[in-house]
Amino acid sequence: MSTPELQQDLHAIRISKVSKRYGDFPVLKEINAEVTRGEVVVICGPSGSGKSTLIRTINRLEEINSGSISFDGRDIHAPMKTRELNRMRSRIGFVFQSFNLFPHLSVVDNVAMSPIRVKGVAPDVAHKKALLLLDRVGLADKANAYPGQLSGGQQQRVAIARALAMEPPVMLFDEPTSALDPEMVGEVLAVMKSLAAEGMTMLCVTHEMGFARDVADRIWFLDAGQILEIATPEEFFKHPRHPRAQRFLADLRH
């Protein structure tokens, strides 16, 4: 534990002094945090607090102004060849609030395309793998459907399968259930829970406090671009330390 190499090995993601501004407006202020391997972290906080921005900086969909985010032992925000960046990104699964499935491709092609095009997996192998993943998210029978024919919950499960197809060691979720009708939230959370149970390292921005309570190992509470509190769900929900977190939780209960 004490040697630096081992410590680095334990951390899937390490965020150091990350700051970001839009013009003069600071969105993220000197964020420091890390995600350990196999850990499930839920990021919560009021809207506009920078949650989505923070999670999007981790695979560099958003640039930062200063700081570093190390993944695979490398700073993903360091200057690097785009090919290198693409390779790093392919090892970070990302699930969007608005699913962003590819509407021109069938469900199975949505899942199989990136392994084929990015990793050079043989098409028949990729398709077999895609069918297995679709089975896992409970949608094997929709393999030949198009995204437009699926419900929101089904689309989001396909999006999870699509991200998993790249075999990423880490999965990021950016409000994966916020765009769903209430009755579809459960099916998506169930898939996420099963992923967590299998030991996937996960970082989720979500307003689903039930999920946070049941599944998260730790909760990061974000407000106005700062992490005000990092705590286990038990601590966070029973005895939030920061007054802002206390107020946030009180507002949720009303």
Added chain:
Amino acid sequence: MISDILVIIHDYWLLLLIGQYPNGPLGGLANTLILSALSIALAFPISIVLALARLSKWPILRWPVTVLVYVTRGVPLLMLILWSYFLVPLLTGADVPSFITMLTTLVVYQGAFLSEVVRAGIVALGNGQMDAGRALGHSYLGTMRYIILPQALYNMIPSILSTFVSTIKDTTLGYVINVPDLTFAASQVNNQLLTQPFQVFLILALVYYAICWSLTYVAHRLERRITRRRAGLGVRLAAVIAPAKIVSEQS
């Protein structure tokens, strides 16, 4: 009058079809079709490159192309044709055949127009698709090729096809620089007959109408087939239903 038209077609069909060929250059309808097909075939890929350049984050790509597109779109096609026709030989000293002058001008002009259509198609998709592609590890161009362009071009099929149709119509302007196309052949016929301009140019109009309408018709059918396929219904069903619907839409 119909008999006049039939007589004209009977007497001059070969001239209208291929011009003076083989005693002179290929002309008539054949040349119109070749000019149109070449213009479209060259303008389409160029338009994609121009659109990508206009969306580029590098000013060195973006600015020259933006200027080109604005200038081209802001000037009547006839001006461009006359410029190319008079200026290019003056500047280069080369004797450029009018067909090549016309082809080049059409490619630049329609390429600029089409690039705006393609760009609009790309921009209309929003950022989500690009984000999704990049997040999966695709390169920018890979995302464009496999994710963005297939959708953008598909969504823009009606606009793209109507640009193709207008390209065919624009080939008639080659008449002013003596490109031996269908319009040129028809006016030759008219010069020989002298007394039947209405009949001659009615034939001309009908031929252009038949070509352009067919292309529009094919475009609609294609569009419906893909839409049906995405909606998960049978392709055959779409092919049966589509023609009836198109007729009703156009009327």
